[in-house]
Structure formats: C-alpha cells, structure tokens
Amino acid sequence: RADLKTYSMQEVSKHDNKENGIWITFRRGVYNITDFVDKHPGGPSKIIMAAGGSIEPFWTIFANHNRKEIYELLETMRIGNISENDVISDVSNEHDPYAREPVRHKALKVNGQKPFCAEPPPSLLIESFVTPVELFYVRNHLPVPELDSESYALELATEESTRKTLKLEDIKKYPKHTITSVVMCGGNRRSEMAAEKPLKGLTWGVGAVGNAVWTGTKLCDILRDLGINEDDYDHVQFEGYDLDPSGTPYGASIPIGRAMDPKADVILAYEMNGQSIPRDHGFPIRVIVPGVVGARNVKWLAKIIVSKKESPSQWQQGDYKVFSPSTDWDNVDFSKAPAIQEMPVISAICKPEPLENVKVVNGKINVKGYAWSGGGRKIVRVDVTNDQGETWHTANLDAEDTNAKDGRHWSWTLWSIDLPVQKGWKETEIWAKAVDASYNVQPETVKNIWNLRGFLCNAYHKIKVKLDR
Numbered sequence: 154r155a156d157l158k159t160y161s162m163q164e165v166s167k168h169d170n171k172e173n174g175i176w177i178t179f180r181r182g183v184y185n186i187t188d189f190v191d192k193h194p195g196g197p198s199k200i201i202m203a204a205g206g207s208i209e210p211f212w213t214i215f216a217n218h219n220r221k222e223i224y225e226l227l228e229t230m231r232i233g234n235i236s237e238n239d240v241i242s243d244v245s246n247e248h249d250p251y252a253r254e255p256v257r258h259k260a261l262k263v264n265g266q267k268p269f270c271a272e273p274p275p276s277l278l279i280e281s282f283v284t285p286v287e288l289f290y291v292r293n294h295l296p297v298p299e300l301d302s303e304s305y306a307l308e309l310a311t312e313e314s315t316r317k318t319l320k321l322e323d324i325k326k327y328p329k330h331t332i333t334s335v336v337m338c339g340g341n342r343r344s345e346m347a348a349e350k351p352l353k354g355l356t357w358g359v360g361a362v363g364n365a366v367w368t369g370t371k372l373c374d375i376l377r378d379l380g381i382n383e384d385d386y387d388h389v390q391f392e393g394y395d396l397d398p399s400g401t402p403y404g405a406s407i408p409i410g411r412a413m414d415p416k417a418d419v420i421l422a423y424e425m426n427g428q429s430i431p432r433d434h435g436f437p438i439r440v441i442v443p444g445v446v447g448a449r450n451v452k453w454l455a456k457i458i459v460s461k462k463e464s465p466s467q468w469q470q471g472d473y474k475v476f477s478p479s480t481d482w483d484n485v486d487f488s489k490a491p492a493i494q495e496m497p498v499i500s501a502i503c504k505p506e507p508l509e510n511v512k513v514v515n516g517k518i519n520v521k522g523y524a525w526s527g528g529g530r531k532i533v534r535v536d537v538t539n540d541q542g543e544t545w546h547t548a549n550l551d552a553e554d555t556n557a558k559d560g561r562h563w564s565w566t567l568w569s570i571d572l573p574v575q576k577g578w579k580e581t582e583i584w585a586k587a588v589d590a591s592y593n594v595q596p597e598t599v600k601n602i603w604n605l606r607g608f609l610c611n612a613y614h615k616i617k618v619k620l621d622r
C-alpha cells in the first residue's frame with residue numbers, strides 16, 4: 154500500500170482517544186478504528202487497550218482474531234503505513250541519554266519514564282501462558298544502550314585475566330537451548346507493602362512478571378569451553394552495556410554452582426518468543442537465570458567475569474536484599490544480608506482486579522491468577538478463600554509447563570476458580586495462596602514480611618471486589 158501516508162509510531166500514539174480518533178497498527182499498517190470500537194463483538198474495553206499502539210500482542214492472546222475475514226475488515230479501516238525503523242521516542246534533546254529509547258506499547262502502565270519501568274494490566278497478563286513481548290514488564294535502571302548484531306561483543310574473563318571475546322555468531326554456534334521461564338522483579342507486588350508502611354521503591358502492582366520462551370546458549374557450555382573449574386571460583390558476575398553517568402555498568406552475579414549446572418538451564422538468550430530479543434529486554438544477548446530474582450537476569454550483556462567474589466555492583470551489594478520489619482534506614486547494614494537469588498513461592502489474583510464490579514453467576518464468581526515459585530519448584534496447589542480462611546477452595550491449575558523435568562519448573566502456573574460467594578453480600582474479600590513442591594507456603598500478612606525496600610512481597614494476595622447480582 155505505497156499510495157498511503159506514512160506515520161511515525163509517535164504520531165499513532167497520540168490517537169488513543171475519541172477526540173483525536175482511535176488508531177492502531179498491525180504489521181506495517183495504520184488503521185483508524187474510531188467508529189468500530191463500539192461495534193467490536195468482544196466489547197470496547199479490550200480493544201481500547203490497544204488504542205495508539207499495536208494490536209498484535211492482543212491477537213497473540215486472543216488468537217481467534219487471526220482470520221482472513223478479520224484481516225479484510227481491518228484493511229477497510231486502513232489510513233496509512235508505519236515508518237520503517239521507527240524506534241526513537243524523543244529526539245528533541247540530543248543530550249538526553251534517554252532520547253533514543255524504544256517505542257513502548259501503550260497498554261503498559263508506566264511506573265517510571267526515565268529509566269523506563271512499566272507493567273501490563275493484570276487481566277491481560279493471565280490471558281496467555283506465554284507473555285507477548287510487547288506486554289512483558291520492563292524494568293530498566295539506566296538508558297537502553299544502542300547495540301547492533303554485527304559489532305556486538307561479549308568479553309569473557311576470570312578475575313585474573315581476559316580470556317576471550319565472543320561475537321554474536323560465536324555465541325550462536327553452541328548448541329541451541331530453549332526454555333520457557335518466568336522473569337520476576339524482586340519488587341513485584343511492592344505496592345501492597347508500601348500501603349502497609351512507607352518504603353523506598355517503585356510501586357509495582359502484580360504485573361512485574363512475565364513468562365516467555367527464551368532461546369540461547371547454555372552458560373555452562375561457554376564456561377566449560379573456557380576451561381573453568383567450578384572449584385576454583387565462587388561466583389559468576391555479569392555486566393551490562395548500560396552505563397550510569399560515571400561509566401559504571403549495571404551488574405549482578407550468581408553463584409558458580411548454578412552457572413555451571415546444566416540442569417539449572419542458565420542461558421545467554423538471543424531469542425524471546427522466537428524472535429530476536431527486543432531492545433527493552435536486552436538485545437542482542439541477555440542472561441536468563443531461571444528461578445532467580447529478575448535483577449540477576451542481566452540484559453545487554455557486555456562482560457562475564459568468573460570470580461571468587463560477588464559482583465561489586467550496587468545492585469548486588471547495596472540493594473536487592475531483605476531485612477526484618479524492624480530494620481529501617483537508620484539502622485540497616487546492607488553487608489549483613491545475602492543478596493536475593495532464588496525466589497520464594499508467590500501467587501496473585503489478576504482477574505477480577507481490586508474493587509471491580511464482578512458478575513455473580515449461579516452464586517459464584519470467576520477468579521483467575523498466576524502462581525510461581527523460584528528454584529524450579531513446581532506449583533502443586535493454589536488455595537482461595539473469601540471468608541478469611543474459614544473455607545479454602547482449591548483452584549484449577551489451567552496452564553503449566555507439563556514437559557518440565559522435576560526441579561526445573563521455570564514457568565508459572567495459571568489458575569482459575571468459580572468461587573462460591575455469600576448470599577446477599579454486596580462485596581467480598583478474596584485471598585489466594587500457593588503451595589510449591591517443597592510444601593513452601595506464602596506468609597499470611599504483609600505486615601510481618603515488610604522490609605524497607607519492599608522486596609519479595611509474597612504474602613497471601615488479598616483483594617476486595619464488589620458483587621453484581
């Protein structure tokens with residue numbers, strides 16, 4: 154359709170309301186769907202989430218849209234083409250290190266613009282077992298570095314010396330390994346902890362998590378090739394290409410035992426859901442450390458250092474650690490607590506969302522969510538109550554990685570339940586808790602796990618909803 158006008162993604166993004174008109178993109182096309190929104194057979198609420206952005210992640214989730222009739226209908230609303238290589242969101246100030254950030258999907262709820270931090274709406278998150286890349290939460294600490302596949306280089310070193318530099322094609326020569334794994338931020342669900350008592354940190358809801366298919370080279374293959382003997386070292390450090398104003402990179406480390414264990418499935422990933430890793434998620438190479446806190450899954454990997462010491466980075470030494478509820482900023486000593494590695498068991502209710510009006514059907518409401526545990530521990534049960542734990546109902550485990558070997562359950566489990574609700578009640582409080590394969594359970598209250606940085610908020614998830622009869 155070369156006869157049509159070309160638009161930038163930035164122009165499209167302004168068209169996210171009725172006044173300006175509602176535009177969406179699909180592949181290279183721009184469409185004006187303003188008049189269609191109210192006629193959408195699935196209702197206006199979902200389609201409106203795509204306003205000003207791409208419809209593609211939605212059709213990955215609601216795959217019944219991938220039909221000839223729908224493509225044809227959409228084509229009747231076409232007004233233009235999207236410009237090629239449209240990735241720059243703000244070039245107005247060339248000195249702004251954040252001037253060349255990727256364009257993000259409008260459906261994400263932004264918790265921080267610079268650095269960019271955003272999460273998807275909970276009700277969308279649990280619609281698909283594999284999270285579409287455009288809807289995967291983003292947690293950046295620094296500007297997104299600009300890297301290209303040809304010049305990309307990964308330095309491999311021990312604490313004594315630099316051993317080797319690998320190009321992207323060198324990394325791809327190793328056997329290809331694919332896993333489906335969650336990446337979850339240590340601050341996921343922090344907003345509940347902040348509501349308990351003020352703390353420092355981004356107020357994440359339940360969406361600082363995603364489950365994706367990652368393809369890459371096993372870290373153990375690379376380290377073995379380098380002649381590393383596990384007994385000579387203790388940690389494997391990672392540095393990103395993203396630098397702070399002093400030139401210090403984002404960094405983190407994991408214990409060497411995990412890095413060298415083929416069954417731990419630690420990979421240098423070059424694909425996410427079958428495509429090159431998007432810029433926001435670490436293009437062209439990021440480390441995936443399944444079952445371990447998001448912070449160790451270093452993006453835009455620049456350097457690997459095999460060492461006797463943990464990463465000297467602020468994010469390893471002075472952050473991502475947990476203290477007692479009675480420790481505060483006046484008496485905290487970060488050197489006294491271990492860095493978070495394997496994550497504890499957690500669950501969240503994603504549908505309904507808090508204070509939503511929920512339809513009661515035959516005395517029941519439909520409740521959906523996710524559950525996950527770190528360290529590859531399978532989710533064995535999810536319990537739900539709406540009478541403060543007098544009666545616990547067992548949820549259905551709808552989607553999990555059925556092929557995963559014992560102790561390598563890196564994916565989340567999606568669950569649902571038709572929960573009976575009390576007769577005549579106008580509102581109710583729903584609680585959910587998960588149990589993992591080691592029979593680890595979630596703590597009951599946020600109060601007793603509160604910590605000054607708001608990490609690992611894995612208490613029972615409790616939400617109030619209104620009942621619509």
Ligand code: MTE
Nearest residue numbers: 290291292293294338393403447448451452
């Ligand atoms: N890697 C680099 N290089 N820079 C970062 O800021 N953030 C970390 C981790 N890896 C980060 C990084 C944190 S705290 C999290 S939770 C995850 O990346 C987020 O990954 P995502 O943005 O792909 O969801």
Ligand code: MO
Nearest residue numbers: 338339447448
């Ligand atoms: Mo994070």
